[in-house]
Amino acid sequence: MFAFTYHKPGDTGLAVELASRNPDAKFLAGGQTLIPTLKQRLAAPSDLVDLGALGDLRGISVCDEGVLVGAMTPHEAVASSPLMKAHIPALADLAGLIGDPAVRQLGTLGGSVANSDPSADYPAACLALGATVITDRRRIAAADFFLGLFETALEPSELITAIVFPAPQGAAYTKFRNPASRYAMAGVFIVRGTEDVRVAVTGVSGDGVFRWQEAEAALATDFSEAALGDIVLPAEGMISDMHGTGAYRAHLASVMARLAVRRMGVSPWPEQPL
Amino acid sequence: MSPISMTVNGVPVSAEIDPRTLLVQFLRDHLRLTGTHVGCDTSQCGACLVQLDGAAVKSCAVLVVQASGRTVTTIEGLAGSGALHPMQEAFREHHGLQCGFCTPGMIMAGLDMVRRHGPFLEADQVRTELEGNLCRCTGYHNIVTAIIAGARETAMPATRS
Numbered sequence: 001m002f003a004f005t006y007h008k009p010g011d012t013g014l015a016v017e018l019a020s021r022n023p024d025a026k027f028l029a030g031g032q033t034l035i036p037t038l039k040q041r042l043a044a045p046s047d048l049v050d051l052g053a054l055g056d057l058r059g060i061s062v063c064d065e066g067v068l069v070g071a072m073t074p075h076e077a078v079a080s081s082p083l084m085k086a087h088i089p090a091l092a093d094l095a096g097l098i099g100d101p102a103v104r105q106l107g108t109l110g111g112s113v114a115n116s117d118p119s120a121d122y123p124a125a126c127l128a129l130g131a132t133v134i135t136d137r138r139r140i141a142a143a144d145f146f147l148g149l150f151e152t153a154l155e156p157s158e159l160i161t162a163i164v165f166p167a168p169q170g171a172a173y174t175k176f177r178n179p180a181s182r183y184a185m186a187g188v189f190i191v192r193g194t195e196d197v198r199v200a201v202t203g204v205s206g207d208g209v210f211r212w213q214e215a216e217a218a219l220a221t222d223f224s225e226a227a228l229g230d231i232v233l234p235a236e237g238m239i240s241d242m243h244g245t246g247a248y249r250a251h252l253a254s255v256m257a258r259l260a261v262r263r264m265g266v267s268p269w270p271e272q273p274l
Numbered sequence: 275m276s277p278i279s280m281t282v283n284g285v286p287v288s289a290e291i292d293p294r295t296l297l298v299q300f301l302r303d304h305l306r307l308t309g310t311h312v313g314c315d316t317s318q319c320g321a322c323l324v325q326l327d328g329a330a331v332k333s334c335a336v337l338v339v340q341a342s343g344r345t346v347t348t349i350e351g352l353a354g355s356g357a358l359h360p361m362q363e364a365f366r367e368h369h370g371l372q373c374g375f376c377t378p379g380m381i382m383a384g385l386d387m388v389r390r391h392g393p394f395l396e397a398d399q400v401r402t403e404l405e406g407n408l409c410r411c412t413g414y415h416n417i418v419t420a421i422i423a424g425a426r427e428t429a430m431p432a433t434r435s
Contacts (some may be wrong), residue, residue, distance in 0.1 A: 006276050006293035006339050028340070035296075035335045036317045048293070052340055076329075080390075100406025101386060102320065105329045106336070180318065182405065 001038040008050040012057070012161060015049050016136050020157035022047040027159060029072060029111030032103045057110070057161055060084055065132070066166035067091075071110025071159075079104065088129070090171035090189070094121050097175055099182050110160040113145075116152045116208060118239065119183035121175065123209035126163065128189040128200035129171065134162045148207050169193055172260040175203075176252050178243055185244055186252035188212075190260040196220055199257060204249045206239050215257055224265075225258045278342040282307070283351025297341050298322045298333035301348060309349040309378050313408065320407035321375060323382035324348050330386035332406075349378040352385075361385055364424030365417075372411035383407045384421035385428065393429030395422050 005022075009015040019025045025047035028034055037043045051057065057072035060081045067087050069078060078084055079096035098104055098112070098121050112122045113133065125131070126142035133140045136159045145153050154160070168191045175187040184203030191198045197219040199212040218227045233253050238246030279288035282305060289304060301307045301324070310333055313321030317335040324333045325347040352359035358366065361381050371377045387395055387403050400418045409417060 001294050003292075003294065006337075008339070028337075031337070031340065032317070032335055035337065038294075039296075039315065039317075039334075048337075050337075050340060100320070101383070101390075101403055102323055102330050102332045102406050103317075103335075105326075105331050 002041060002044040004045050005047045006050065007047060008053050010053050012054055012136055012159065015051060015054065016157055016159050018047065018049045019159070023156065025049055025157070027051055027114070029114070030074060030106040030108040031111075032099065032107035033111065033115055033117070051110075051159075062087065063164065065164045066129075068162055068164045069109050070162050071113075072108050073110075075099070075104035075107050075109070075112075076101070078109065087167040088165055088171065090168075090173050091125050091129070091165060094125055094173040094175075094189070097121060097173075097177070097182075103182075109163060113163065114152060114154060114160055116146055116148075116150050117183070118149055118206065118208040119178075119181075119185075119187075119203040121173070121184060121187055121202060124184075124187050124189040124200040124202040125165070125173065126200075127209050127211060128191045128198045129165045129168060130191075130198070131163050131165045133160055134164065135160050146209050151208075170264050172263040174256045174259040174263065176256060186249055186256050188253060188256040188260050190219070190257065190264065192219075192223060192264065197223065201233075201253050201257075204233065204238050204253050206237055212253070212257070219261065223261065225261050228254065228258055228261065276339050276342075278339055280341055280343060281345045283347055291338060293337060293339045295338045296334055297324070297326075297336040297338045297346070300338040301333060301346070307348050307350050311375055311378055313375060313379070318406075318408065319376070319379070320383060321379040323379040323386075323407070325382065325385075328389065330382045349381060352381070359385075360427035361388075361421070361424035364427055365420045368416050368420040368423055370412070370417045370420030371409075376407060376409045376411075379407050380404075380409065380417055380421070381424075384424055387421065388425045388428050393426050395425045397422065 007018050026045035028048045028050045057070045059070045061068050075095040075098045084092040131142045133145050170192040173189045176185045186204050187202040189200045199215045201212050202209045233250040235247035235250050238249045240246040275290045276293045311321040313319035322334045323330045400421050
């Protein structure tokens with residue numbers, strides 16, 4: 001990897017200051033994407049600001065708005081949290097499907113969301129649940145946060161400190177994993193609220209996570225697999241690579257959406273992750 | 275150069291080191307603890323698993339500076355010299371290996387399953403848990419058998435006659 005200057009600040013203010021002083025600085029959260037990227041020399045930050053000492057960015061609690069998850073909370077902590085399982089079990093399920101056990105031990109919510117990989121899992125949950133991203137300087141609605149491929153509304157040196165997820169009436173996440181990378185080939189997060197249904201799709205579009213409005217409208221009228229009937233995403237603009245064509249991913253999104261609806265109607269839920 | 279200090283297999287160590295150094299490089303090249311293996315360059319194979327503050331992590335995806343001030347246990351630190359840990363013994367007993375290259379990572383993964391799920395593991399569960407550990411020889415069958423047996427032995431060594 002290319003050389004960098006390493007910092008390990010003890011508080012959030014200092015972390016932001018270090019990052020703002022160096023325009024090519026990067027925050028290091030769990031490092032499960034960033035370090036492999038550095039190893040392959042695909043990034044060359046001048047400075048790495050390690051967030052590992054910021055203990056106040058870890059933890060899960062319940063607040064008026066829903067479940068508040070600190071940005072440095074690892075996936076494993078979300079997956080095994082009794083609080084999360086009680087309030088948003090679909091989000092605990094999602095966290096348990098990220099990467100593999102060793103990756104989940106270190107990889108963090110804030111790192112995943114800030115990276116905004118078009119095939120990452122958390123962005124689908126943020127968008128469908130109507131989460132709010134809390135940074136060192138403001139609050140950003142998930143709908144305004146994800147701007148495209150690896151692009152977010154974050155300003156340079158802006159640091160995510162927590163994300164708050166409203167607890168839904170019902171929700172489910174289904175994912176078809178790439179067997180090698182474990183990233184989503186198609187991941188669909190469905191939230192059934194009192195007034196509307198929200199469907200967020202990840203892993204499919206070249207522009208990153210998006211709301212699938214046609215499916216939302218159909219499910220709002222009739223919440224059933226049949227209602228999704230012939231609704232298919234267009235193949236154009238969908239990710240097409242050695243793992244699958246755009247048409248294949250568009251079809252997978254339909255299948256995942258139907259399975260998510262089925263899962264929400266079935267009790268007990270299937271135990272095996274899809 | 276960055277100063278680091280940590281406990282590795284119960285022994286305090288410290289060094290002045292290039293912050294680009296991966297934890298696995300520090301363990302292998304500086305401390306000569308070569309039981310932790312590097313099987314890929316993409317953080318996918320799991321041969322480099324070590325315990326960081328008790329939890330299994332990929333030492334090829336951690337900078338050694340991130341581990342400073344913490345406790346690391348490698349395959350060499352599981353049992354006393356000349357002895358085998360019950361999980362290692364289970365891999366020997368059930369022939370949970372062929373070439374042996376992935377074995378240190380498999381044993382660390384097995385012990386992490388015991389830490390998170392307790393002594394009674396199901397075969398399907400072990401196979402799912404092994405999604406981050408690649409073995410190119412065995413087809414996994416005996417690895418799964420060894421982990422299930424090793425999990426019981428680790429938690430309840432008295433059950434073995």
